[in-house]
Amino acid sequence: MKQRINQIPKKQILLGPPYLTGDEVKAVVGVIKSGQLSLGEQVEKFEKEVARFVGARYGVATSSGTTALHLAVKVAGIGYGDEVITTPFSFVASTNCFLYEGATPKFVDIDPDSFNLDPKKIEAAVTRKTRAILGVDIFGYPAEWKKIAQIAKKHRLKIIDDAAEALGAVYRGKSLGSLGWPTVFAFYPNKQMTTGEGGMVVTNSKAEFIKFKSLVNQGRAGDMQWLKHPSLGYNYRMTEVAAAMGRAQLKKLKQFLASRRQVAVWYGQRLAKVPGVNLIKANDKQHVRSWFIYVIRLDKKLNRDRVIKKLLAAGVPAKAYLPSIHLQPYMRRFGYKRGDFPVSEAVSASTLSLPFYTGMEEAVVDRVCEKLKKVIGKL
Ligand SMILES: Cc1ncc(COP(=O)(O)O)c(C=O)c1O
Structure with missing residues (x-):
């Protein structure tokens, strides 16, 4: 693939920069x-x-x-x-x-x-x-x-x-x-x-x-x-x-999509057996995911917000992704409340997105996974 020209600082890990040439x-x-x-x-x-x-x-x-x-x-x-x-x-x-x-x-x-x-x-x-x-x-x-x-x-x-x-x-x-x-x-x-x-x-x-x-x-x-x-x-x-x-x-989109699939595979290989971490699936017979972000779901016993906080402190940007829409403050006028959509709420409370982008190097995936394992190990 052609070289990326938008710079990614060597020491910093970014959440999801574009790939521009x-x-x-x-x-x-x-x-x-x-x-x-x-x-x-x-x-x-x-x-x-x-x-x-x-x-x-x-x-x-x-x-x-x-x-x-x-x-x-x-x-x-x-x-x-x-x-x-x-x-x-x-x-x-x-x-x-x-x-x-x-x-x-x-x-x-x-x-x-x-x-x-x-x-x-x-x-x-x-x-x-x-x-x-x-x-x-x-x-x-x-x-x-x-x-x-x-x-x-x-x-x-x-x-x-x-x-x-x-x-x-x-x-x-x-x-x-x-x-x-x-x-x-x-x-x-x-x-x-x-x-x-x-x-x-x-x-x-x-x-x-x-x-x-x-x-x-x-x-x-x-x-x-x-x-x-x-x-x-x-x-x-x-x-x-x-x-x-x-x-x-x-x-370049086909190459971008292939690169993103590869990054997801690297993540999967490193995180599949980490206790408390659940992966989202790539495909089944009827569905082929186009990788947008890399989201993991944590077991209930792990405090997702603390994991994010510790990752941020360790230089790994991670985000709570996504809050359920019916609980957004401006949605109150429709009368929705906590408990209305328990699956959505449980997923919202336990998922987080990790750094993920086209052209992300395996070594950077490694760094993210090592830090994640360390953070989880300490909790
Ligand atoms: C599911 C979904 N719908 C709609 C949008 C809105 O797109 P935009 O930010 O380009 O307005 C987004 C953007 O992130 C999205 O994730």
């Missing part, structure tokens, strides 16, 4: 020299290239994963008073995107192995007000889409896939993004590939594509004059600089 510099400088900073060919090409990569017909680039999710919510017709079935074990954006429209979250607890929506519990949450199921492929592991699709079909619900953490993941032999409903990817710097900030929604439907294209660009129709707006839209556009960086990253 001279290709990105060249691409960005090219855009600057062209003077075309917005609404140009970089975005158009990036959209087509990402769509092709994931096996979707169309892609629309956005300013972030969150804005792409919001567009998916708009196009699904989710609005005030509707309920959306979703997972509490996610980053807040997967719920915020429909709160913006006045819809209500209907959380369903997660499966203790995949950390995704528990397919056995979804149908009981459907009511007359349910409009959609918004599934998340948490930590890059595909949700149970076959079951979700069956329930959605039976109750005539829309489906949105928040694959912000799962670019490159495969479900039953198909890439996420190709399954037949709007799917969102995100390109924040800790993701599998980055545009700085950025996102994309992909779809196989031309009608949806046209709506996405209009909404992302102030509600303009593609063939209309600049100041004509048939509908209320947003400025959620991706810049040309970001798209050019994304195109350079996308060319």
Whole structure:
């Protein structure tokens, strides 16, 4: 792989830096020299290239994963008073995107192995007000889409896939993004590939594509004059600089994903037998994880927050990942409380993410694991 140019200090361990090379510099400088900073060919090409990569017909680039999710919510017709079935074990954006429209979250607890929506519990949450199921492929592991699709079909619900953490993941032999409903990817710097900030929604439907294209660009129709707006839209556009960086990253994505798999294998080899540490799985017959972060789950007897504190003191950045959304302070108005989703809460209380990134050297994985073992040994 080409050499990384964003520097990683020799003595410091970073949590999740991006992998940037001279290709990105060249691409960005090219855009600057062209003077075309917005609404140009970089975005158009990036959209087509990402769509092709994931096996979707169309892609629309956005300013972030969150804005792409919001567009998916708009196009699904989710609005005030509707309920959306979703997972509490996610980053807040997967719920915020429909709160913006006045819809209500209907959380369903997660499966203790995949950390995704528990397919056995979804149908009981459907009511007359349910409009959609918004599934998340948490930590890059595909949700149970076959079951979700069956329930959605039976109750005539829309489906949105928040694959912000799962670019490159495969479900039953198909890439996420190709399954037949709007799917969102995100390109924040800790993701599998980055545009700085950025996102994309992909779809196989031309009608949806046209709506996405209009909404992302102030509600303009593609063939209309600049100041004509048939509908209320947003400025959620991706810049040309970001798209050019994304195109350079996308060319290396297969290598990035392979490198991340390798780093995960190295971690697994070192941590598999450490008492109190439980690993998350890479694959089974129907799911192929795209490695986003490296998360471990600690046994109850280990105090996760103390482990993180001691790791930080030893120079290893680690994070409690993720808090359950229904317990966030701003969610109180929906009446959720501790105990509502015990699996999600237990996972939230026991998981932590370790340093993990494309191109992470085996020696650095070693250092992290040695320090983790020491910390755990002392507790
Ligand atoms: C599951 C999930 N959804 C949505 C997002 C939002 O993406 P962004 O930060 O690009 O807005 C993230 C970002 O980390 C995420 O992890």
